[in-house]
């Protein structure tokens with residue numbers, strides 16, 4: 001109630017019409033040097049920022065019900081010697097090409113987008129469209145566009161041309177999933193301190209199979225093991241520590257009937273059971289991978305975990321963005337007409353897990369509406385001090401993400417850089433400075449939609465001090481619809 005009262009007294013930081021414009025489809029694909037720049041690109045910033053997200057909010061003129069159903073469009077911004085080169089391209093998935101060829105929507109979307117023609121034209125069509133729209137990562141000398149319910153697509157990192165579905169050198173079999181939230185262990189104790197990529201895949205069923213993959217820097221399989229969680233599970237993200245993978249299994253009820261009968265998308269058939277606990281599965285990463293534990297905590301929903309680490313013997317800390325209910329758009333409403341005030345904000349919570357006592361306690365670390373957490377890569381799975389997030393401009397209430405927030409988890413200090421009222425931010429990506437010796441020695445890179453010019457900017461902030469303001473603001477020639485996830489590669493992919 002306090003939040004609601006405070007919300008009523010603060011001025012709204014955005015105009016819904018401005019926010020809505022950022023979800024217009026972008027049909028253009030191009031490649032060009034960025035020369036419309038405010039400020040100066042740090043000359044020592046060398047490498048490539050990759051971003052992925054829905055580029056089209058329609059299929060052949062048919063509007064989508066939910067942006068998560070949009071075809072993936074990958075952007076790359078390569079930096080070298082104080083200059084930057086941009087390109088964007090749609091992932092040419094088989095379904096994307098088939099729909100272009102047919103000139104009409106051929107697939108239903110998981111989040112509720114339906115083929116035209118009513119329920120009878122959607123009933124019993126249970127095919128999944130791999131839209132390759134959730135994240136993009138360069139690993140094992142391959143650029144991979146990720147979508148959690150299927151195999152990744154491989155792209156050329158220079159041209160972003162789609163090279164096809166990729167089975168990761170035979171690791172994946174046809175039909176296998178590979179989550180869009182791989183974690184990179186910066187120094188794996190099983191591999192002489194070398195980094196490795198840790199990812200998971202789920203296999204739905206009466207019990208949910210969870211397979212964990214660990215890949216070396218060349219993309220070869222190091223370890224693979226499968227575990228089973230009793231009951232239904234929808235797991236978008238996970239967390240790692242040096243010795244564990246951590247999965248949150250929310251108390252979701254899934255009734256597939258409305259999906260099968262063509263009334264709803266599969267994702268709309270989920271319901272959070274508030275009277276049941278969330279179950280946290282802690283899976284050992286060390287062979288023989290035995291001794292998986294379950295710990296219960298309050299009901300809730302998490303899309304994204306910020307980080308996790310081990311604290312002393314048998315203690316694990318997990319920091320996550322939690323929602324008290326399942327964030328979803330009502331069946332009768334378009335996401336474009338969303339009432340932000342009617343939804344609960346995502347907030348940063350810390351879960352303290354005691355493996356000996358099998359207990360969990362949680363505390364609110366930051367009440368401001370936030371999403372898309374990011375930490376310095378060398379702190380992944382380790383104790384850490386600084387966390388970066390996309391956040392609302394106002395300290396209370398639910399709102400679009402318009403600012404970037406830096407949290408000092410030791411002192412509680414918060415630094416906020418805001419793009420309000422006309423700017424809307426995306427996930428910040430942390431890029432370490434060469435020869436930096438503090439955890440926050442780096443830059444934050446984010447795509448920011450500028451509704452005033454209906455275009456997007458690449459904004460560069462000094463992660464050591466967000467109050468310095470933008471070091472550089474690179475104006476693109478057109479807007480990029482709000483994206484999901486991305487990553488940084490130290491390789492500058494400019495031919």
Ligand SMILES: [Fe+2]
Nearest residue numbers: 236303304485
């Ligand atoms: Fe995600």
